[in-house]
Amino acid sequence: xxxxxxxxxxxxxxxxxxxxxxxxxxxxxxxxxxxxxxxxxxxxxxxxxxxxxxxxxxxxxxxxxxxxxxxxxxxxxxxxxxxxxxxxxxxxxxxxxxxxxxxxxxxxxxxxxxxxxxxxxxxxxxxxxxxxxxxxxxxxxxxxxxxxxxxxxxxxxxxxxxxxxxxxxxxxxxxxxxxxxxxxxxxxxxxxxxxxxxxxxxxxxxxxxxxxxxxxxxxxxxxxxxxxxxxxxxxxxxxxxxxxxxxxxxxxxxxxxxxxxxxxxxxxxxxxxxxxxxxxxxxxxxxxxxxxxxxxxxxxxxxxxxxxxxxxxxxxxxxxxxxxxxxxxxxxxxxxxx
Ligand SMILES: Cc1ncc(COP(=O)(O)O)c(C=O)c1O
Numbered sequence: 001x002x003x004x005x006x007x008x009x010x011x012x013x014x015x016x017x018x019x020x021x022x023x024x025x026x027x028x029x030x031x032x033x034x035x036x037x038x039x040x041x042x043x044x045x046x047x048x049x050x051x052x053x054x055x056x057x058x059x060x061x062x063x064x065x066x067x068x069x070x071x072x073x074x075x076x077x078x079x080x081x082x083x084x085x086x087x088x089x090x091x092x093x094x095x096x097x098x099x100x101x102x103x104x105x106x107x108x109x110x111x112x113x114x115x116x117x118x119x120x121x122x123x124x125x126x127x128x129x130x131x132x133x134x135x136x137x138x139x140x141x142x143x144x145x146x147x148x149x150x151x152x153x154x155x156x157x158x159x160x161x162x163x164x165x166x167x168x169x170x171x172x173x174x175x176x177x178x179x180x181x182x183x184x185x186x187x188x189x190x191x192x193x194x195x196x197x198x199x200x201x202x203x204x205x206x207x208x209x210x211x212x213x214x215x216x217x218x219x220x221x222x223x224x225x226x227x228x229x230x231x232x233x234x235x236x237x238x239x240x241x242x243x244x245x246x247x248x249x250x251x252x253x254x255x256x257x258x259x260x261x262x263x264x265x266x267x268x269x270x271x272x273x274x275x276x277x278x279x280x281x282x283x284x285x286x287x288x289x290x291x292x293x294x295x296x297x298x299x300x301x302x303x304x305x306x307x308x309x310x311x312x313x314x315x316x317x318x319x320x321x322x323x324x325x326x327x328x329x330x331x332x333x334x335x336x337x338x
Contacts, residue, residue: 001084001107001113002092003036003109004312005309006026006027006028006029006308006318006320007025007028007030007308008027008040009023009027012027012307014304015020015302016302016305017329018080018305019154020035021318022218022249022276022305023026023305023306023307024305024306024307024322024326024329024330024333025307026281026307026308026320026321026326026330027170027309027318027320028063028206028320029145029176029285029286029309029320029321030144030203030204030207030209030285030320031204031205031206031207031256031260031285031321031322032260032263032322032323033205033259033260033323034205034206034207034208034327035206035207035208035242035245035246035255035256036268037208037242037250038242038245040061040138040241040337041241042168042241043237044237044238045237046122046242047231047237048232048233048237049233049235049237049240050240051069051070051235052239052240052244054212055070055243055247055286056068056069058243058247058248058249059215059243060193061152061248062248062277063116063187063200063215063248064094064182064185064187064188065186065188065190065198065215065217066152066192066216066220067190067192067217067219067220067222067223068187068200068215068216068218068223069174069215069216069223069226069227070213070215070216070235070240070243071130071151071212071215071216071226071230071234071235072202072212072213072214072230072234072235072239073201073202073209073213073214074173074175074199074200074201075109075214076198076212076214076234077172077199077214077226077230078109078110078113078199079109079113080226080229080230081113081137081164081169081171081197082113082114082116082117082119083117084097084225084226084229085169086117086136087194088225089135089167089181090196093134093135093167094166097120097133098119098120098135098136099119099120099122099132099133099136099137100114100120100121100122100136100137100138100139101122101123101124101129101132101136101137101139102121102122102123102124102139103123103124103125103139103140103141103144104123104124104125105125105143105144105146105147105187105311105313106139106141106144106147106291106327107141107173107175107313108312110139110141110171110173113258114139119137119317120227122297126149128151128155128156128159129157129159130162130168131166132162132163132168133166134166134167134168134213134271135166135167135168136161136166136168137168137169137171138163138168138169138171139171139173139305140156140159140170140172140173141173141175142156142172142173142174142177143176143177144282145175145176145286145318146286146288146311146316146318147281147288147308148279148281148282148283148286148288150184151181153184153186153189153305156186156189156282157189158173158282160189160194160196160300163194163195163196164194164195167195168195169195169196169197170195170196170197171195171197171199172186172197172198172199172202173184173194173195173199174187174198174200175199175200175201175204176201176204176205176283176285177200177206177260177334178200178204178206178253178257178284179205179257179260179283179284179285183186185198185255186198187200187217188206188257189285190217190218190219191219192219192220192221193219194219195219195222196217196218196219197216197217197218197222197241198216198217199214199215199216200214200215200216200217201214202214202215202243202299203317204285205253205256206256207244208246210239211237211242211243212236213235213239213240213243213295223337226251238310256313257284258322260284260285261284263321263322263323263324263327264284264285264321265323266280266282266327267282267319267322267327267330268280268282268287270330270331270334271287271289271319271326271334274331274335275289275291275297275334278290278291279291283322284321285321286318286319286320286321287318287321288311288316288317288318288319288334289319290315290316290322291315291316291317292315293313294310294311294315294317295310295314297317297337298310298317300337301317301333303336304333306329306330306333328335
């Protein structure tokens with residue numbers, strides 16, 4: 001099953017027969033302002049990559065984690081988790097059926113990975129699951145992409161206790177959490193014995209999804225398992241180099257949060273005006289517009305070379321945050337289709 005994502009401009013450009021360079025691409029939740037790529041010393045390109053203690057220290061400080069480890073984007077671990085959890089459960093217990101609890105609407109790669117791992121899929125949405133099988137898995141996407149919904153720390157702590165009772169794995173995907181206060185993250189509530197994995201995407205907030213680096217925050221034992229499993233050179237040297245600088249650069253992070261909030265706010269105002277009778281939900285990395293004519297609006301936008309993400313349910317459009325010049329163009333295009 002091939003999953004549709006934002007960021008597939010080549011496919012859409014071909015479908016609408018408009019050259020790729022003519023499009024306004026707001027189809028992802030990747031920040032439009034990127035951390036500036038510094039000059040990268042030759043040695044970084046020449047040498048095999050090493051995970052330095054200074055990078056780990058920078059990541060621990062940024063995520064406020066006791067233990068964390070880099071991965072080649074959180075997607076790398078999403079794909080590996082079913083096998084890792086199987087191995088752990090099989091070494092400790094016997095079970096006949098494998099169960100995973102996932103948000104019905106949310107980043108579909110989780111569903112795909114557990115499905116491929118022969119797990120029985122169960123779905124929840126507004127409420128976290130209140131019944132789970134022993135040795136199962138619960139995936140929480142916080143904030144949800146594309147719905148923007150969030151769960152509180154209190155709700156997650158309760159779920160984590162229940163997961164512990166059931167010897168279940170809790171996966172908290174915080175791909176878009178950088179835009180919130182540090183207290184939002186479940187990382188600071190991790191304890192060193194629990195089967196809890198928090199996934200942190202680097203590419204979205206820092207606007208560098210192509211770098212393919214992310215971080216996992218978990219217990220020491222889980223970090224070691226992941227380290228063994230992904231091998232020594234999964235993440236390239238330039239990615240490690242740039243990520244370390246970016247994670248330490250507090251003033252850039254502050255500026256980034258501020259400008260994303262400003263642009264998000266402006267987009268909400270624009271979309272409210274141009275797409276009335278919509279229900280708009282937003283955070284500082286994307287704006288999701290629920291509208292009964294979402295599929296039609298999507299087509300009209302595409303005909304005007306504006307690419308946004310039509311949700312799988314076809315009931316909403318997710319707009320990535322536009323920079324000031326993109327916002328001007330979006331405003332003109334929306335006026336045109338309105
Ligand atoms: C909720 C969520 N989690 C994880 C990912 C994977 O991102 P990455 O592998 O770049 O960290 C995405 C990508 O869109 C996402 O939306």
